[in-house]
Amino acid sequence: MSTSPCLSSVLTHANLTMYESGSESLHEPAYMQYLEPDCSRHTCIPGGAIGTGYKQLNPQDWSEENVIEFISDNIDKLKFDATYLSFSSCRMDGRYLCHMTEGQMVHDFGPYLGPELHHSLSKYVAKTKYGPDLNETCRLLEGFLDSLSYPFLSTLKVNDVCDVKKESDYGATYDLQQAMDPLRETDLSDHSDSEYRALQIPSSPESRSSDSDLEFAYSPTAKKDEFRGKRPRGRPPKLNRDNGGFFFENQKKTKHAPRGTHLWEFIRDILIHPEKNPGLMKWEDRREGVFKFLKSEAVAHLWGQKKKNSSMTYEKLSRAMRYYYKREILERVDGRRLVYKFGKNSNGWQVESTGMAI
DNA sequence: CGTCCTTTTCCTGTTT
DNA sequence: TAAACAGGAAAAGGAC
Numbered sequence: 271m272s273t274s275p276c277l278s279s280v281l282t283h284a285n286l287t288m289y290e291s292g293s294e295s296l297h298e299p300a301y302m303q304y305l306e307p308d309c310s311r312h313t314c315i316p317g318g319a320i321g322t323g324y325k326q327l328n329p330q331d332w333s334e335e336n337v338i339e340f341i342s343d344n345i346d347k348l349k350f351d352a353t354y355l356s357f358s359s360c361r362m363d364g365r366y367l368c369h370m371t372e373g374q375m376v377h378d379f380g381p382y383l384g385p386e387l388h389h390s391l392s393k394y395v396a397k398t399k400y401g402p403d404l405n406e407t408c409r410l411l412e413g414f415l416d417s418l419s420y421p422f423l424s425t426l427k428v429n430d431v432c433d434v435k436k437e438s439d440y441g442a443t444y445d446l447q448q449a450m451d452p453l454r455e456t457d458l459s460d461h462s463d464s465e466y467r468a469l470q471i472p473s474s475p476e477s478r479s480s481d482s483d484l485e486f487a488y489s490p491t492a493k494k495d496e497f498r499g500k501r502p503r504g505r506p507p508k509l510n511r512d513n514g515g516f517f518f519e520n521q522k523k524t525k526h527a528p529r530g531t532h533l534w535e536f537i538r539d540i541l542i543h544p545e546k547n548p549g550l551m552k553w554e555d556r557r558e559g560v561f562k563f564l565k566s567e568a569v570a571h572l573w574g575q576k577k578k579n580s581s582m583t584y585e586k587l588s589r590a591m592r593y594y595y596k597r598e599i600l601e602r603v604d605g606r607r608l609v610y611k612f613g614k615n616s617n618g619w620q621v622e623s624t625g626m627a628i
Numbered sequence: 629c630g631t632c633c634t635t636t637t638c639c640t641g642t643t644t
Numbered sequence: 645t646a647a648a649c650a651g652g653a654a655a656a657g658g659a660c
Contacts, residue, residue, distance in 0.1 A: 533635075566648090579636080585648085590635055592650065607644070607648055 324364075329391060332364025340367075344383065344390055355379065367391065407539035410576055411546040533590050534599050536573055537561075538612070538619045559612030559619055566608055 324336035332340065341360050359378040368391070375384035540547050541561050550569050554560040563569055566584035574582025591610060594600035598613040612619050 577635085582636085586636060586638090588649075589637080589651085593635080605644080 327364075329364045329368050332367065334361055334363055337362055337364060337367050340391070341379075341387065344387055355383070407536055407576070408543050408546050410572060411540065411543070411548070531576065533573065533587065534594055534612075534616055535618070536576060537569070537591075537610075538616065540569065540572075542619060542624045554609060555611075557621060559616070560603060561610060561612075562606075563608040563610075 324332050324339045327336060329340075338360055345355075370378070370388075375388045378384065379387055537551070540551050541553060544552075550565045550572070551561055551563055554562050563584070566588075570582050570584040570587045573587055574580055591600060594613070595602055598615045600616070601611040601613045603609040603611050617623065
C-alpha cells in the first residue's frame with residue numbers, strides 16, 4: 271500500500287478542483303468532512319465514513335457518497351494515480367452511473383480506470399440481480415466460499431470468484447477441497463480432485479465397505495464392529511450429525527425439504543450462476559445443455575451439504591444422475607467422462623429462460 | 629398413516 | 645490400475 275497514492279490527497283485535490291470550479295453546491299458532502307491532506311484513508315476516516323456500505327446496496331440506489339466510495343475503492347485497488355481525476359466527473363448517483371456505457375466511463379475516468387469501473391460495477395449489478403432472489407443453491411455456494419479455510423478464499427466473495435482466475439497459482443481452487451474436509455489435517459494445498467478423492471474416499475469396493483469410518487462414526491445405528499463383512503443394502507437410517515462437521519453445524523434443519531431441491535435442479539442452479547461457481551462445473555455446450563463436472567467430489571459435497579448428508583460422494587450422486595436418463599431429465603453423453611446433458615424433461619437451464627448468453 | 633417418488637447406499641461388473 | 649460408468653436391489657424419508 272505504500273506505493274499507492276494517498277486516496278485522501280487525491281480526493282482533496284478533487285475537492286479543490288470542484289471548489290475552484292465554483293459550479294458545485296456549497297453543501298459539503300459528508301465524506302468531505304474527513305478528508306485531510308497527507309493522511310491515509312485508513313487513519314483519517316472515522317467510523318468508516320468512506321466505507322464499503324455501498325457493497326450491500328443496489329448500485330441503482332447508490333447515493334453520490336456511495337458512488338465515491340465505489341470509485342475510491344477501485345482507485346485504491348488499482349493503485350491508480352488519480353491526481354488528475356476530476357472530482358466533478360465522480361459526482362453522480364448510482365442510477366446515473368449504472369446508465370453509463372463503458373465508453374462514457376473511459377471518457378470520464380480514462381482508459382485505465384474507466385474499464386475497470388465498468389467491470390467492477392457490472393459485478394455489483396449482477397450481485398444485486400441475484401441478491402434478494404438468491405436461491406438456496408446460490409446461497410450454498412456463497413456459504414461454501416465463505417467457509418473456506420484458505421486465507422485468500424476466506425475473504426473471497428461471490429462476485430470475486432471470477433477474479434480468482436487472475437491469480438497465477440490457482441491455489442484457491444485446490445484448497446476448496448481441503449476446506450471441505452475440515453476433519454482432515456493432511457495438507458491438501460496442492461492436489462487434484464482425484465488426489466483429494468484418493469485421500470478422502472476409499473475407492474475400491476473392499477475399502478469402501480470397511481471405510482466409512484467417517485460414516486460409522488456418526489451413525490446412530492451402524493455398529494462398526496458388526497460389519498466385518500458386507501453391509502446390508504439400502505439406505506441406512508438418517509445419521510445423527512451433531513458432530514457431522516462444521517458445514518452442517520449451523521444449518522437449520524427443516525422438517526421437510528422445500529420444493530425445488532431435486533438434484534438436477536441443484537446442478538442446473540450451479541451452472542446457471544457461473545459467477546457463483548468456483549470452478550465446480552462448466553458448460554460444454556451451453557445451447558445443447560451439455561455440461562461437465564470439473565470438481566466432482568466438491569459438487570457432491572455441496573449436494574451433501576444441501577441434503578445435510580456429510581457422506582455424499584460423486585459415486586452416489588452419479589447414481590442419482592443416472593436415474594434421470596430414464597425420465598429424460600438427462601441424456602447420456604457417451605464416451606465422455608463426467609459429462610452430462612440436460613434432457614427434454616428438464617427446464618430452466620436454456621439460454622432463453624436464463625437470459626444468459628454464456 | 630399409507631403411498632408414491634426421489635434419492636441414498638451398496639454392490640457387481642464393465643469401460644475408459 | 646484407478647476412476648468413471650452402468651444399473652440392480654433395497655431402503656430412507658419427504659411430499660402429498
